[in-house]
Amino acid sequence: MTVDFAKFPDEHGHFGPYGGIFAPETLMAALEQLNQEYQSLKNDPAFLNELNDDLRDYVGRPTPLYYAKRWSESLGGAKIYLKREDLNHTGAHKVNNTIGQALLAKRLGKTRIIAETGAGQHGVASATVAARLGLECVVYMGADDVVRQAPNVARMKMLGATVVAVESGTRTLKDALNEAMRDWVTNVDNTFYIIGTAAGPHPYPAMVRDFQAIIGREAREQILEKEGKLPDALVACVGGGSNAIGLFHEFLPDEGVAIYGVEAAGHGIETGEHAAPLCAGKPGVLHGNRTYLMQDEHGQIVGTHSISAGLDYPGVGPEHAWLKDIGRANYVAINDEEALQGFRDLTKYEGIIPALESSHAIAYATKLAPTMSADQIIIVNLSGRGDKDMNTIAQIEGFEF
Amino acid sequence: MSRIQKTLSALKAQGKTALVPYVTAGDPRPNATVALMHKLVEKGADMIELGVPFSDPMADGPVIQKAVERALEHNVSLDDVLEYVRAFREKDNETPIILMGYLNPIEAEGYEAFASAASSVGVDGVLTVDMPPEESMGYFEALNQVGLDRIFLVSPTTPESRLAAVNQKGSGFVYYVSLKGVTGSNELDAADVARQIERLQDKMDMPMGIGFGIRNGENAYQMAQLGDAVIVGSALVSLIEANAHCDLYEIELALGEKMTEFRAAIDRADALNVQE
């Protein structure tokens, strides 16, 4: 393959046929301004220094690359390394992006931050950077997610954010995104919209990817140092796709590295109750970009299901849509039950409680590792920690929380 | 000349401003739409904007969101909307119809298939909220091929640099969004709209419609003095909501009354112009 991955997206935000800017007119100027500012800052040494200082001293980077020996041995096959994004401040990879976007918000002189959130990790990360910069913060969250991710709602409130429960549509992440867009259309003059995943209109997919790409840059260096060679496979869960593209991006030119993005199969792809647009959807336009979507034959977006709020989204970032079509990455799906087993396995063998989102990646690695040999290496992106999921787990496992 | 262009230039020649009501197709139920469209015309509509229901109406406020949800409860699809237009045309071959909606249902149908189906049932123009002129990729060409007008929104935030593309790719009229916000907001500032319309007028070779936030006769009176068409949506749709479970007759009555208020206000503004 001779694709120059660094050249994507093009200047209009296209990854092949995907991406672009499909936004209401009121936002076009703001998106253009954001793009210009971002393009001029992304190679600006002063900006990058500030960003790197924050990532080191505030977020706690670099995160470790941990060899999960006991778990690997239990599976019998490849060595599995975990990229420990769960050890970031606030407990997930989301903060890598919010730190970056908050710096941009500051440069643009915005006084108010809005965000959408599913699992609440992006909401917490946004509330955190807003608190640190003294900005007002409003987080939109589907009403169903407010219930199942209660600990994160409490954290956001603690941090001074206003959490708005969105009752429209399917009461999950996509509706939170709609509501955040409506807020932005209305308050575009003073408000910066921090999108939490590698989706939305250009420049968001590229910008979020760039902020998350530190995951893969670190992982590549770390694995070369520990093993003296590149990994054979990468595995990451895919909601909107930010932790996945963050890990994958640095490795895209390395043809020998197989790439697996893991979507949520919910109750099973065959039931239609899932959140796996790359595995079972088709291309369309939603939330400002063209990508794979879960939709009916009339182009209406259909309701999704996943045990993990962060994966419960009918779309996916446009770069993943493109990587699928050109065959550079494989997209697979893990159902609720399998994810729960992954959650239990990692907790039991390694003393690490993963987020339910990340548990999808864990579960896929348990399938993949035994098909590989002991001298092969898998890196799994452990995108977040599972504290936020204790309500869901307690209900399923039948203990008091 | 398209039906939209003819209608607007005929009104202009008489010194009149067009009244353009919006309703969501299939709201509150599928069999109401054609009757409501005829009622709107009877009560003074010069053109009709028909909303195509979409599951994720990102640029709409709560009133139209709920209208869309009511329509989607009946699974109203783009095909159904075209069928309503066909039925409407059995009795009305004059009033221009503009479809307003989001891109994905049209993508699902295919640009060319949609364009030819829409023009064959008697649609006159299409406004696709999340399809800016920059992303055309064959869409506007497909509409143009079959003579459908391409209506674009211009907002208070639209920079000068983008007006040329709107002017070049658009046709029929330009829809000026009179406030920063979603449909149904109520922050209308007439002085600001006046300034903006002035800024736009000599850059556009098309008539200017003004919409968003026009809720009563007073608003309509002010806007009619500034634009060539006044577009009213949420104010009407909220009446459909209030009467959603009533007989069609009651809905018609409520809409008719509100339309009369808008029509009278616009006519008053137009009379003012004639005196000048």
Ligand SMILES: Cc1ncc(COP(=O)(O)O)c(C=O)c1O
């Ligand atoms: C821990 C964790 N992992 C993954 C995701 C999914 O998002 P993305 O696909 O953008 O990484 C979320 C989203 O909330 C999350 O909280």
